[in-house]
Amino acid sequence: MFVRKSLACLVAAALTGSVVALTAVPALAATDADDPMFTPVAADLIGVGSDTSQHALTLLADGWNAQTPAPAFKVASFAATSGGTITLPGGAINRPNGSGAGKALLYGSGNNADVDFARSSSAVSATEAQAGLQAFPFALDTLVMAVSNSVPSNAPTSLTPAQIVSIYKGDITNWSQIDSSKSGVIAPKIPQAGSGTRSFFVAQLKAMNGGVDVTLASSVAEVQEHDDTLIKNDPNAIAPFSKGRAGLLGTTLRLEDGWKADRALYNVVRQADLARADIQSVFGENGYVCSTAARSAIEAAGFQQLATSAHGGVCGAPTQSATSNFTLNQQVTTTTALSGTSTKGGAATLVAAVSGSSAPDGTVTFREGDVVLQSGVPLVSGQATYDLTGATPGSHSYRAEFVPASGSQFDPSTGAADVLVKAASSLSESFPASVQAGKRAQGTITVASAVAPTGKVTIFKGTKKLVSGSLVGSKLTVKLPALAKGKNTLRAVYAGSSTVAGSTKKFTITQK
Known part of the structure; x- marks a missing residue:
């Protein structure tokens, strides 16, 4: 079992929203724009691997780490690109470049206990599955063929599956064999060994070739996956490319019509770590990555968020098989x-x-x-x-x-x-029932409440305001103006206060 973290208190706090004090860590000057801007510690969830989803995981990690209250652990995802070393809690290691290189740190002789997950643009292989690796699907990407756009490409706007197979087998070597109005020796590219995009594309070539493996022609050159450097300025270059990643590059590439292949993107963990609460809280069906709150980050990276099983999808459901359910999260926040x-x-x-x-x-x-x-x-x-x-x-x-x-x-x-x-209130009054001719009635309005009342009391006859005054010790004592001869129906109104509700009291006085 490769679990290296004590989770009993750590994750319980994260899941309940409690804040656990973390030892301050020094800032880290990122070598790559998609590297974490802090030095991860043993308590953090650390990932490496695929170039395809590195930017998506950077944005997702930023979203997780910025939550309020602060989570009890951070997510740190190191880019595949830029070379050199990366600093893990146990020390520096050579930067893993690609899905295969990332997953290799989760099992066997390459196992590194500092690494918790590997980004992958392909499903786990038979060897990886046998080693107990499990993949959490979270996003949909589409693989397409890309050609130069910084300079006009000699490639046609659309390629059939058969033409793509022939290019990579070496049977078609010049664009004129496809379009007589074009000419140029085709320069096919393929991602570096260990790339998830490469393994996915090779599997697609086999499928397009009637289930027969395609032996790559000697003209097929390895390049860093999703790096447009050797494609954008070469009118004869062609390479498989993530549609999402191509979108992040602007207009340097033109994407071919005619063939495309949907695929899921994954975060891969060890079988022994599958039920870990920190991993589930980030990658599981009810975790952050599959939440609607995370959808904008995934879309900003060029991909589409998969739906969870509650909505007919597979986001956050661990698997050892390639995902074919691409139901998207259409939930409305x-x-x-x-x-x-x-x-x-x-x-x-x-x-x-x-x-x-x-x-x-x-x-x-x-x-x-x-x-x-x-x-x-x-x-x-x-x-x-x-x-x-x-x-x-x-x-x-x-x-x-x-x-x-x-x-x-x-x-x-x-x-x-x-x-x-507010507290309820009630009024009582002590005015005389009748007043002799030429005299004015005097009395007291008392406001009763469970909370000491403040504010004003006003006495009306109909809609006419007769007198108004502020309470003193819950009472208002006033002398009324001269009333009309006969029976007068009056109304005392307490307007209430911020803590006591208003109330009304009707009473009569007969003026003789």
Whole structure:
């Protein structure tokens, strides 16, 4: 078993969102733009391997490492390109270049306990599977044939599978054999030995050749995979190229029509490490790499994120076979924002606003802590409203959870808010029931509440404001203006405060 990390506390903290203090590490001047900008430590998840997905893993590692609260371990993915050495916790090693070189550090005599995963643009081989390697598919790439675009290529715009096979067998050596209007000795290229793209392309050549292995012609030259240096300025060059990686190079290459082959991209781990909580939290079905939050990083690297099994896909499902299920993650990210107001004593209105790139379909569950206040509240014009009653006065922390409709393409989301629930109030008055002619009524309005009331009380007759004043010790004593002769129906209104709900009291005074 090649597990080298103590995970009992480390990963439990990562999965629950707790922050574990890490020893400060010095910054590392990256040799390659896709190298980590820090020196990884033994607690980190460290990867090497394929040139194809190195930029994708750099972006994914950046996303993982930038989470708030900070995860208990970092992801460090070293580029395949730029040569030289890379610094691991156990010391410097020669930089592994390609899927095969990366996977070779996970088993056998080449096993390096500092390396946790290998990026791979091809499935695990029979030898690697026998050694117990397992691959987590996460993205879709398409392999195409690329020719020069910095200078006009002599290649036709489209090549058939048979023509590609003939070029790599050496049966077609000049572009004029395909298009008589063109001429030039074809310069076929193939990625370096150990490249996942090379092994995938060789398998494709065999398939295009009726299941018979293709012996490469002597004219086929090895190049660094996905390096356009020896292609972009040569009008006769041709090479298999990742469509995603070609897109990152701008317009230096022209991609041929007529043949293409979809393939999955993988992150490969040891069988003994498969169930490790840190690996599952990053690469598993419910891990970061397969989450909708990570989709933009994968797309920015030129690829498409695979869907998880919950949505008919295979993202994060470990395998030892080549993935042929290319169902993509079409989930819609949602955001839930919760707000709350309290205008009545012991009551609050909670409003959850759920948004996405299209109108979300589902319901909302309202909670206080672990207590479900109400579930299944439908969305109406993107909002779910719950009128809460019976709450104790004071501050409460509420949570709204969006639950997508079954079978929908929406992701769940959560919003939270602190709401100050007001205390109820009631009024009493001590005005006389009748007042002698020529006299003015005097009395006291008292506001009763579980929380000390503050603010103003106003007395109305109909809509006419008679008098208003601020409470002093929950009371307001006033003398009313002269009232009309006869029975007067009055209304005392306490406007309430930030902590106490308003209330009203009707009373009558007869003016003689």
